[in-house]
Amino acid sequence: MSSQPLRLGLAGLGTVGIGVVKILEREAALVAARSGRPVVITAVSARDRAKNRDADLSAFAWETDPVALATRDDVDVFVEVMGGHEGPAKAATEAALAAGKHVVTANKALLAHHGQALAEAAEARGVALRFEAAVAGGIPVIKALTEGLAGNRIKRVMGVMNGTCNYILTRMQAAGLPYQTVFEEARQLGYLEADPNLDVGGIDAGHKLSLLSSIAFGTRVAFDAVELEGIGNVSIDDINLADDMGYHIKLLGVAQMTGRGLEQRMTPCLVPAESPLGQLQGGTNMVVLEGDSVGQIVLRGPGAGMGPTASAVMGDVIDIARGFVRPVFGIPATQLTPAVPARAATPAPYYLRMALLDKPGALAKIATCLGEAGISIDQMRQINREDQEDDDAIVLIVTHKASPADIEHALSQFSQTGVLVDRPVAIRIEEV
């Protein structure tokens, strides 16, 4: 074993940072054996020095400024678990790379917005920039995709990657509660980001998907090209009706390279209730990787939390301690090609729900719109709800496979019929 320790500068002493402190406190010998050298924290930084953090930090130098921390002579690896994609996290990461320090980060937003420049900076200095903790918590999916499956042309990446959204959706279903009630519960439980739209708007999950896409397809990170739709419009009615038909609603990410370009979407989808994705409960994440040689690999595990996220950070740190440096996104950043974004066009069945005026011929008009858009109907049901006071008819349709464009066209035609009570709901069904 080398006696030269690997020295970490840890910026951020929230859940993840303290998780890293605790692992190194509890398992120093195990980590050293696996790393081939001791791994030690030399200095830390956080906004509030006085805060009680349930960990002994007295052995570490304190830096008020994370940039100063990142460039200290006694720091080999800058561990960035502060969060935020501008401001101090960005400045300190840039400073660390410029000073030739390795960087390990849990910051998906930072990489989704500035991954290209940061990767180029890291590779120009020959240092590592690693971000396992940024995607799918404790699941070593960045490693699986970038290294384990490196012999594959990746066909498709899918995943449920925001535990808060999955908690809200599974809790709505289990308790029969509306979105807003469960959203408030999640806020009380501290499951939501300070800006909840990062979670429920699908932005956080979209960040993660954009990082996986870059590795999978050798393209520059293109977060702005992710088709994003959050879960705020998912109603308990749709959850219940989907369940009756054997489906669960998930915030599902899908990225695939097509002849037209790169499709990336993070949207609510129906998935078969009995499928691995359909059975995913609460904060658990799942990622599906499909390669030309390997076929389909499915990875499941905790998507957040102190232990899982710190585990991911430590995996990256130990790789660096072992001397492993590879391109940030799998191939040199200068060789990543600009992503040509393509609107999702892969056909799929769709779930449609609408309230129709109780008029003769109303349903026929809807069916005609579908037929004219070239969409055939797999199932149609009229729902009679006991609590219904008005005379509107709730109609559920499951289509055969149709392209998103044809579905959009049909929806726009629906509005011409004059029989709709309000906007119809259309949700894609992924037969995963």
Next chain:
Amino acid sequence: MSSQPLRLGLAGLGTVGIGVVKILEREAALVAARSGRPVVITAVSARDRAKNRDADLSAFAWETDPVALATRDDVDVFVEVMGGHEGPAKAATEAALAAGKHVVTANKALLAHHGQALAEAAEARGVALRFEAAVAGGIPVIKALTEGLAGNRIKRVMGVMNGTCNYILTRMQAAGLPYQTVFEEARQLGYLEADPNLDVGGIDAGHKLSLLSSIAFGTRVAFDAVELEGIGNVSIDDINLADDMGYHIKLLGVAQMTGRGLEQRMTPCLVPAESPLGQLQGGTNMVVLEGDSVGQIVLRGPGAGMGPTASAVMGDVIDIARGFVRPVFGIPATQLTPAVPARAATPAPYYLRMALLDKPGALAKIATCLGEAGISIDQMRQINREDQEDDDAIVLIVTHKASPADIEHALSQFSQTGVLVDRPVAIRIEEV
């Protein structure tokens, strides 16, 4: 990119070897971009040069002797996909390491028997010895355990890791066919090893478990200490009766470190039909890794076949091309501790099936034996089968949690009662 290619010597041109040739033929540019340098095969070796192999081998030098191949000056990495744990595979692997060549192997038997010596040889020369393809086919589980979860103290490793056994068990259940019939089918389909006992005797899966154990617990590979029981005694009756109670029978591996030592077993178990392991069909493999920080990670994917296994080999090759060399079993081989084997003692519910003579008090005698062994009964059923000609009563018992020793004691007491028609069946229930 370095212009210096990484040069492979490929020993074995069966399914896996040809899979590697095809990936390098089809995706040379992609592999080079990810590796940072071209990856080329310079020389090959196989038993029969004349065999038609559906791949163009004309650019590669041919060696009759794999030892000669392994030590060629124009070989940087010896890729061993011949199989067999003695003879040429062992000699060539030893020769490669002695000559300072990296080795990538798919040979679980070789490592299960000689992993310690080979790892010491590799580490003494500072070269890689990698074996992702040896365990769970295309699933990058060695990488996940050795690298991704390196910050964890591993609590338990479980898995279904022999696709042929899982194919036989799921086919028996789906078609209602007895073991021997499906075994013959599997043989016809070419799913079985030349020595079928390697598969159905649980030996192959046991090899794999012993390799995972070594990495997980920092112990020397201890294949001889794996409690092994194959699937040859799993009857269609038990599969059907278990199914009625909501369980499927799987050949399940479990390794865990206990206060008494290392438990390793590869035995048929009942698992809940709705659990991820219970739902596993055909040749698919699944591995469950449990760490103190990360919690539970589940990996699923194809356990065998040309593409998946070649994908695993290429993942290892690309790591080597990227310059990554780490200890074979995660910590230096000289630091691995001898495993102290412990008989499985973790309590679990058990499934018991027995045929009792149709005598008054027969069932009471059995219940008394269980009570005296300290085992309480969760469910008991008497099965009346229409095809039954004799008067024997088939009795099914599901116990509450009991230790394996208590179950063995009860079974030995059963035989004293004089009411058993034949040997009772006892299968552990894993609540995974």
